[in-house]
Amino acid sequence: MTEASTINYEATKKPCKVCFVTIGATASFDKLLKAVLDDPFLEALRRAEYTELLIQYGKEEGKAIYESFISREHDNVKRTCGINIAGFDFNTNGLGEQMRKAKGHPGNGSKEGLVISHAGSGTILDALRVGVPLVVVPNTELLHNHQVELAEELAKQEYVVHGSLNDLAASISEAEKLRERKRQWPPPNSGDESYKRGLAGVMDDEMGWVD
Amino acid sequence: MLRCVPVLSLKFTHRTYVVSSGDGFSALKAREFEMEIAARQADPAKTQGAGEILHAIRGSYDIVAVRRARRVHQSLSSTPWTASLCVWDCIRVIMGRNPRRTGLPPHRSWTGVCVVLASLIVLFFGFSGPASSTSGEKVEEEPDRLSRWQQSGQMRTIFIESWARVKTLSLSGKILLPFVDRFLVQWPALEGKGGGKAEFVGALVA
Known part of the structure; x- marks a missing residue:
């Protein structure tokens, strides 16, 4: 037990580093919840010096999985990994606050963390705008598997890490590499003259307005 | 959007x-x-x-x-x-x-x-x-x-395909394709789909 208490002591000195996990509002995603509450994943978080795991777990099944894990394991995880786990079902005002928490703030000594998200486009965009490293995990049980295409394309362009439910722990170290590359959203060519002034240009054409 | x-x-x-x-x-x-x-x-x-x-x-x-x-x-x-x-x-x-x-x-x-x-x-x-x-x-x-x-x-009507559609058009997009005046897509791979009607004018979400 002496070893465990030493880890705990170190944990209090570590700067705050948040991993925020969101499963989205429209569908349950039990596999993602189970993957982030799994030992190898928590161990990977510890190695990358995370101090907080914040989970948006959704209604019903998600809530049940989260709450039963917390009642069984929370103290244990805190002791062995030095990680605080907190969660909520959903926030109707959006996830901006949690994204910014994961982004960290040099002013209060917190470090930039990570967002792990289902492949919903709104959530992906929010994280890209905040500029926090993002791991996208498509929900393979949903019929709309074009979500996988979006995750693959964004990963190919090095904006996100395409996470796999089978080995989510590996995504933690990939996200550290992503952090170093610092690709900025939106792409530099958006709103470029070469794109005919984007939507505003199309609207002007249709209305017959000439600037 | x-x-x-x-x-x-x-x-x-x-x-x-x-x-x-x-x-x-x-x-x-x-x-x-x-x-x-x-x-x-x-x-x-x-x-x-x-x-x-x-x-x-x-x-x-x-x-x-x-x-x-x-x-x-x-x-x-x-x-x-x-x-x-x-x-x-x-x-x-x-x-x-x-x-x-x-x-x-x-x-x-x-x-x-x-x-x-x-x-x-x-x-x-x-x-x-x-x-x-x-x-x-x-x-x-x-x-x-x-x-x-x-x-x-x-x-006039302008349809904007979801940013989430990278390689294929959505069902809504396919249904509306013949009816809208302009059809915009947000990924270059979709340009020219729908019989050439789909236009890519840059990512519209930023």
Whole structure:
């Protein structure tokens, strides 16, 4: 037990580093919840010096999985990994606050963390705008598997890490590499003259307005 | 989506945002967008007691909720009925009789389909519609009500494919392809789809 208490002591000195996990509002995603509450994943978080795991777990099944894990394991995880786990079902005002928490703030000594998200486009965009490293995990049980295409394309362009439910722990170290590359959203060519002034240009054409 | 219409307030003096009931997120986004417009254009000194002047500068807006065309997981067999109700609500919106004004709550491309179908029905029955209007996934803008009957312009429709569609068009997009004036996509791989109609004009979400 002496070893465990030493880890705990170190944990209090570590700067705050948040991993925020969101499963989205429209569908349950039990596999993602189970993957982030799994030992190898928590161990990977510890190695990358995370101090907080914040989970948006959704209604019903998600809530049940989260709450039963917390009642069984929370103290244990805190002791062995030095990680605080907190969660909520959903926030109707959006996830901006949690994204910014994961982004960290040099002013209060917190470090930039990570967002792990289902492949919903709104959530992906929010994280890209905040500029926090993002791991996208498509929900393979949903019929709309074009979500996988979006995750693959964004990963190919090095904006996100395409996470796999089978080995989510590996995504933690990939996200550290992503952090170093610092690709900025939106792409530099958006709103470029070469794109005919984007939507505003199309609207002007249709209305017959000439600037 | 709203972020790609930077000059909306200067060109359309009244803007109507159509959201489906229960989608609080979209309504909130529309309201935030209008607040950004207001904040950009309003001189802070004028904001107290000079509402009318302010109104003239930044125009006005409505956020209206229409009944959902299809709920998530709703069976396809019952969709025609709910979709008809949605089309009916959309016709009322386009004709200027907003069914339910709402400060908050609305979702999804099925409703976008209804907005465009409603505009076609309105056109079919000989109304030129608002002098102009543009509809996207879940956004529609209309000009001022007074000017509607004074101008003879026909309303135009622009469909914007979801940013989430990278390699294939959505069902909503496929349905609406023949009916809309312009069809915009957000990933280069989709350019030219739909018989060459799909145009890529850069990522529209930023």
